[in-house]
Amino acid sequence: MKLYPIKSGNFKLDGGAMFGVVPKSLWQKTNPADTNNMIDIAARCLLIEDGNKLILIDTGMGNKQSDKFFGYYYLWGNDSIDKSLEQYGFHRDDITDVFMTHLHFDHCGGSIQWNKNRTGYEPAFKNAHFWSNQDHWKWATQPNNREKASFLKENILPMEESGQLKFTDLPQTDMLKNSPLGFDIFFANGHTDKQMIPMIHYKGKTICFMADLLPTAGHLPLPFVMGYDTRPLLTLDEKEKFLKLAADNNYYLFLEHDAHNEIITVKQTDKGVRLNHVFTCNEIFN
Template identity: 75%
Template sequence: MKLYPIESGNFKLDGGAMFGVVPKTIWNKTNPADSNNLIDIAARCLLIEDGNRLILIDTGMGDKQSEKFFGYYSLWGSHSIDKSLAEYGFNRDDITDVFMTHLHFDHCGGSVQWNSDKTFYEPAFKNAKFWTNENHWQWAVKPNAREKASFLTENIIPMQESGQLNFIERPESDFGFSKELGFGIFYADGHTEKQMIPHIQYQDKTIVFCADLLATAGHIPLPYVMGYDTRPLLTLDEKAKFLNSAADNNYYLFLEHDAHNQIITVEHTEKGVRLKDVFTCEDIL
């Protein structure tokens, strides 16, 4: 098995929204904001090469939305999925599976693209199976008012219409092993219904793709919960369980949204679980 970081593009989000009830005077120390109160955000995906399979975890925003839409997110940098795949000798047609942690636009938007003459949407990975879970799918296609702006029909329905959509078989507990994809999954409901957090056994390490359960290294303290989360009190419990396990087992936490810290480890301290070490993807993968 080989793992490759796939940088799909950088953007910015409101720091207050990203840290909920935590005052700016505190979160600004770890995630400094610009003059518009925006902080740097990455959309760092992960590619798993395992035998004859190439599994891409999340796909970023994509590029099919309008200029007005992208204007809300202050895109920056020159990263793209195509550039990142090419760096390792791959292209979109090589991808066999696309695993989506959840269907918010910044995690699955790159799964669907315009066709050549912009008359309809089509899967951006024509040879891939797209993986979500049925509970989350139903949550996304019938969105609540709070999340409606994050679940965009054009990002989701074309995967079903193409016949490429597949559902992960869920365990009865909140953690299980996916026989379909060959890695463990922690199911978390605080951010959105049945977000999936992959746990990948790689050499002698456990690499955890944190998605929105732990957005950045600055979000480690338990009360630092995003304003976007639908069930913040549940996130508190899920983070506590997850971070304690990460410290106990020395998990390597792959941060999808931290533009400046790629992989971290955590440890137990008198103040609770806190940051231990910071690594680049090149150090670990």
């Protein structure tokens, strides 16, 4: 097995929204804001090469939305999925599976693209299966008013229409061992229903793709919960459970949204679980 970080692009989000009720005087120490109160956000995906499988976890925003839409998110940098894949000798047509932690637009938008004539939509990975789970799919296709703006039908419905959609099993508790793609999955419901956190066993390490359970290293303190979360008190409990496991078992936490910290480990302290070490992907994957 080999792992590769895939940079799908960078954007900015309101710092207050990213940290909920936490005062700016606290969160800006780790996530400094610009004059518009916006903080740097990455969309760092992960590619798993395992035998004849090439699995991409999450796909970023994509590029099919309008200029007005992207104007809300202050895109920055020149990263793209295609550039990142090419760096490692791959093409998007090589991808066999796209695993989506959840179906918010900044995690799955790159899965679907305009067709050649821009008259409709088609899978951006024509040879891949798209993986979700039945509970989250229903949550996303029949959205509540709180999340409706994040679940864009043009990102989601073409997966099913293409015939390339597959569902993972659901666990009896909160952990699915040895999923169809070979890694364990931790299910978290605070941010959105049945978000999936892949846990990949790699060279004696456990690499956890944190998605929106832990967006940045600045979100380590338990009360530092995003305003976007639908059930913030549940997120707090899920974070506490997962971070305790991470500290006790020396998990390596791959941060999808942290523009400046790629992988971290954590440790138990008198103040709770806190940052231990910061690593680049090259340090851990090579």
